[in-house]
Amino acid sequence: MSDNAITDTLQPDGFVGIVEDWSADKQAFQVPWGKAMMWIFLLSDTFIFSCFLTSYMNVRMSTTVPWPNPSEVFALTILGNHIPLVLIAIMTFILISSSGTMAMAVNFGYRKNRKATALLMVATALFGASFVGMQAFEWTKLIVEEGVRPWGNPMGAAQFGSCFFMITGFHGLHVSAGVIYLSIITFKVNRGDYDRSNNYEAVEIAGLYWHFVDLVWVFIFAFFYLW
Amino acid sequence: MAYVALADRGQILSHPHSFITKYIWSQDHKVIAIQYGITAISVGVVALVLSAMMRLQLGFPDTFSLIAPDEYYQFVTMHGMIMVIYLLTALFLGGFGNYLIPLMIGARDMVFPYLNMLSYWVYLLSVIILMASFFVVGGPTGAGWTLYPPQAILFGTPGAEWGILLMLISLAVFIVAFTMGGLNYVTTVLQARTRGMTLMRMPLSVWGIFTATVLGLLAFPALLVSAIMMTLDRLLGTSFFMPAIVSMGEQTNYGGGSPVLFQHLFWFFGHPEVYIVALPAFGIVSDLLSTHARKNIFGYRMMVWAIILIGGLSFIVWAHHMYVSGMNPYFGFFFATTTLIIAVPTAIKVYNWVLTLWRGNIHLRVPMLFAIGFIFTFVHGGLTGIFLGNVVVDLPLSDTYFVVAHFHMVMGVSPILVVFGAIYHWYPKITGRMFNETMGKFHFWLTFLGTYSIYLPMHYLGFLGVPRRYYAYEGIEFIPESALQLNSGITIAALFVAVVQILFFVNMIWSLFYGKKAEGNPWGATTLEWQTPQTPPIHGNWGDELPEVHRWAYDYSVPGEAIDFIPQNVPANDNPEAHRT
Numbered sequence A: 001m002s003d004n005a006i007t008d009t010l011q012p013d014g015f016v017g018i019v020e021d022w023s024a025d026k027q028a029f030q031v032p033w034g035k036a037m038m039w040i041f042l043l044s045d046t047f048i049f050s051c052f053l054t055s056y057m058n059v060r061m062s063t064t065v066p067w068p069n070p071s072e073v074f075a076l077t078i079l080g081n082h083i084p085l086v087l088i089a090i091m092t093f094i095l096i097s098s099s100g101t102m103a104m105a106v107n108f109g110y111r112k113n114r115k116a117t118a119l120l121m122v123a124t125a126l127f128g129a130s131f132v133g134m135q136a137f138e139w140t141k142l143i144v145e146e147g148v149r150p151w152g153n154p155m156g157a158a159q160f161g162s163c164f165f166m167i168t169g170f171h172g173l174h175v176s177a178g179v180i181y182l183s184i185i186t187f188k189v190n191r192g193d194y195d196r197s198n199n200y201e202a203v204e205i206a207g208l209y210w211h212f213v214d215l216v217w218v219f220i221f222a223f224f225y226l227w
Numbered sequence B: 001m002a003y004v005a006l007a008d009r010g011q012i013l014s015h016p017h018s019f020i021t022k023y024i025w026s027q028d029h030k031v032i033a034i035q036y037g038i039t040a041i042s043v044g045v046v047a048l049v050l051s052a053m054m055r056l057q058l059g060f061p062d063t064f065s066l067i068a069p070d071e072y073y074q075f076v077t078m079h080g081m082i083m084v085i086y087l088l089t090a091l092f093l094g095g096f097g098n099y100l101i102p103l104m105i106g107a108r109d110m111v112f113p114y115l116n117m118l119s120y121w122v123y124l125l126s127v128i129i130l131m132a133s134f135f136v137v138g139g140p141t142g143a144g145w146t147l148y149p150p151q152a153i154l155f156g157t158p159g160a161e162w163g164i165l166l167m168l169i170s171l172a173v174f175i176v177a178f179t180m181g182g183l184n185y186v187t188t189v190l191q192a193r194t195r196g197m198t199l200m201r202m203p204l205s206v207w208g209i210f211t212a213t214v215l216g217l218l219a220f221p222a223l224l225v226s227a228i229m230m231t232l233d234r235l236l237g238t239s240f241f242m243p244a245i246v247s248m249g250e251q252t253n254y255g256g257g258s259p260v261l262f263q264h265l266f267w268f269f270g271h272p273e274v275y276i277v278a279l280p281a282f283g284i285v286s287d288l289l290s291t292h293a294r295k296n297i298f299g300y301r302m303m304v305w306a307i308i309l310i311g312g313l314s315f316i317v318w319a320h321h322m323y324v325s326g327m328n329p330y331f332g333f334f335f336a337t338t339t340l341i342i343a344v345p346t347a348i349k350v351y352n353w354v355l356t357l358w359r360g361n362i363h364l365r366v367p368m369l370f371a372i373g374f375i376f377t378f379v380h381g382g383l384t385g386i387f388l389g390n391v392v393v394d395l396p397l398s399d400t401y402f403v404v405a406h407f408h409m410v411m412g413v414s415p416i417l418v419v420f421g422a423i424y425h426w427y428p429k430i431t432g433r434m435f436n437e438t439m440g441k442f443h444f445w446l447t448f449l450g451t452y453s454i455y456l457p458m459h460y461l462g463f464l465g466v467p468r469r470y471y472a473y474e475g476i477e478f479i480p481e482s483a484l485q486l487n488s489g490i491t492i493a494a495l496f497v498a499v500v501q502i503l504f505f506v507n508m509i510w511s512l513f514y515g516k517k518a519e520g521n522p523w524g525a526t527t528l529e530w531q532t533p534q535t536p537p538i539h540g541n542w543g544d545e546l547p548e549v550h551r552w553a554y555d556y557s558v559p560g561e562a563i564d565f566i567p568q569n570v571p572a573n574d575n576p577e578a579h580r581t
Helices: A001-008 A014-022 A035-064 A086-110 A115-143 A160-191 A203-226 B019-024 B029-060 B069-105 B113-135 B163-191 B204-235 B259-292 B301-318 B331-356 B366-389 B391-397 B401-431 B438-465 B481-514
Strands: A075-078 A081-084
Touching: A001 A081, A001 B438, A014 B301, A035 A160, A035 B163, A035 B204, A035 B259, A075 A086, A086 A115, A086 A203, A115 A160, A115 B366, A160 A203, A160 B113, A203 B481, B019 B481, B029 B069, B029 B204, B029 B481, B069 B113, B069 B163, B069 B204, B069 B401, B113 B163, B163 B204, B204 B259, B204 B301, B259 B301, B259 B331, B301 B331, B331 B366, B331 B391, B366 B391, B366 B401, B366 B438, B401 B481, B438 B481
Parallel strands: none
Antiparallel strands: A075 A081
16 A cells, blocks of 8 residues: 555646556556456447447337336235335345445455455355346246246237346346356455465456446346336 | 556566467467468458359349349348458458557567457357358348348348348357457557557557457447347347338238337447448558658658547447438438548548658559559548438439449458558568569559459449349349440459459468568568567567667658668667657
8 A cells, every 4th residue: 555655646647647648658557457458348348238228228119019117017025015126126235235345355355365355255246146046036927927028028018028138138147257257266366366476456357347247237227127 | 556567577478389389279469360361361252252153143144143133142241241340350450450469569469368369269160150151041141231120030031041140140259259359459559568669659550450449349239239139039039120010921920129220230330340441451551651652651640640530430420321211311411410520530541641652762562552552442432432421412322333332442442452462561571481572563453453443333333323232134224235234344354353363362372482581671661560589470579678669650761860761669869850759
C-alpha cells in the first residue's frame, strides 16, 4: 500500500494523466495485461448482452399478441400466500451478495491472506452455484407447470418464452462458466500459487468477470422481470 | 503494487524443440500467422472457383449447364461469405495482424500465445464446418450471404435442411476464434510495446489492424446474437425473425417476429465488417507507399485520426443497407447523412496517399504497383459508394449490378490488391527469399487490368437495371441483347483473372525454394520488423535485448543524412529534420 502512495504522487491526475498514459510508450494502462484483456473482453460481452436485450425489446413491440404479465408468471405460492417475483428477488439478492463476497476476496488477496481469500471465493462460487440451481428450478416450474415453451405458451406472445429461455439461458451459462473459473482460481489460491509469485492479480481479474455477470443480471432483471 | 511493464521485464523464453510444437501446435505468432494465411487463402481459392462457375453460367447460359438454379444461389452465398469473413477478415487480422503486430511494436510475441494458438485451431474448425455444408443433404445454404429471414430458413430455399444450420454454427465458431485472437491483438498493441514505442510512433499498419480489431470485437457480437436467434428459429421453432407466413401453401407455426430486426442486427455487424477489411488495408498501403516512394507518409497524425474516425462512424451508418427494407423514411435521411460524412476522413486518406507519392523517389517494385493500383480501385469504388449512400439514387440502383460492381471494387478488389502487395512486400522477411520480380509484375498488370474489365462494365449493367442474383436473363424484355453479350465479355475477363492467379502461386512456391536469398532489409524500410537480428525472425523475434525506439516510423529521405532511411531503433542525432513524431 505504501508503494501506491509514492507512485500516486508521481502520476498526474485527471485528464492530463489520461493523456500522458496514452501518449507514453510501453503501455496505455498502468495495469497488468491480463486485467486489460479482461476489461476488453467484458466490453465485447457487453455488446452481446445489449444485442440480446435490444432484440428482446424489439420483438416485444413487434409481436401481435399481448405480452404475459411477468409478475403473474413468476409468482410462487408459499404457505398459501401468492407472492409475485419472490424467487427472482431471492436469486437477485444471492447474486448481489456473491459480488460482495467476491469484493472481499479481492481485498484479502491484496493483503496476501491466503485462507480468507480462498474461503470467500468458495462462498462466492457456492452463491453462484445456488443461483444456477434456482434458475434450474425456475425453468422446470415454467416448463412443467406453466407449459411455457420456447415456441409458445398459454399466457400470450410466443416471444415471451423464446426471449426468456434464450437470455436467461445465455446468462446462466455465463454464471456456470464463472463458477468453474472461480473454482480453478480458488484451487490455485489454496495451493499457494499466488503466494509464491507474490501476486494475487488473478483473483482480481476473476472478480472483474464475476461483477460483470452480476451487473448484466441487474439489467436482465429490470428489463425482463420488472417491465 | 508497483507494476512493471512488459517491455521492462526480463523474459526467459523457452524455445520449442520438437517439430510438432514448432510448426503445428505452435504458439509463435509468426507460425500462427502463416497457418492463418494459408488456411484463409486456400478457402479463398474455393470461393474463386465458385465465382468462376457462376460467371460461366451468366456469360454462356446456353453453352454450359454446369450448375442448376439452386446451385447458383448456393454458390452466390458461399462465395460472398467465404470471401468477406473466412478469407479477408481472417487474412488481415489473423494473418497480417499476427505476423506484424509483435514485430512492428517490438514485442517478443502476443501477450497470451496459448490463446493465440487456440484462436487458429478454432478458426480452422469453423472453416471445416463451413466446408462440410457442401457434403450434407441439400447442400450449403442458398440464402444469399446476408442470410435474410424469413426465406433463409424456410424450406424451398436451397440448403434449408442442413446448410443454413452449418453456416450459422460456423459463424458462431468463427466469432469465438476471432474473439480469442482479437483480445490478443488489442491487448498486445496497448500493453506490450517496447521502450520508446508510443502510440503515435506506431506504423500505420498497426493502427489499421488495431482499430479494425476493436471494430470486430464490438461488431461481431451482433452477428453472434443474430446467428443464435436464427438457429433457435430454425431448430426450436421460435419466432424472433419470423412473421406469420404461408410456406408452400401451408400456414407455418411462426408468428409475430420481426424480419427487419435481423437486418438491423446483421448490418450493425455488416457495415463495420466493411471497415474491418478496409482499415488494415488502409494501414498497410500507407506503409507500402511510404517505403517504396522513399518519402514520409503525408500527414501521419491526420491518417491516424482518420482511421479512428472512420472506425467510430462505421457503427452509425448500418441502415444505409436497408433503404428498400421499409424503414421509416426519416431514418434514411439520418443514415444517408452519416454515410456521406464518412467520405470526409476517407477522402483525407486518399489525398494523403497521393501527396505521399508527390515528388517522391518512386520505385515501381511489385508491392508499390499493387499499392498504387489500390488507390485507383479504391477511389473508384468509394465514389460509387457516394451514389449508393444517397437514398434517392440508391432506390433505383439497389439490387442491380451497380451494387455488385460497387462492393466488389471497394471491398473485393481493393483489399485483395493490398493483400497481394503486402505478401510481396513482406515475403523476403517471412521466407528469407526474394520473389521473382518479372512474374510479380505480370501478375499485377494482368490482375489490375483484368479486374477493371470485369467490374467497369457491371456499372453499366446496373444502370440498365439488370438485377443481381438472377440465374439467367433470357426473355426479360427490358434487358437488351447487348447486355447479355456484355455478360459474356465479363465472364471471359473473370476467367482470365482467375487463371492469372496461378502466376502468384507459382511465384510464391518457386521462390520459396529457388528464390535469391533475401537480406534483412531489402526495401530499406524503417519499421522494426526489418531490423530483426535474423531473417526470417526466430522464436522470440529479438536477441537478448528488445529494440529501443527513438523516432517515428517514417524517417525516409531525411535531408542531411547519408542514406535515405533511418530505422526506428537508431538513436537520435542532431539532425533537426529527423525523428519528428
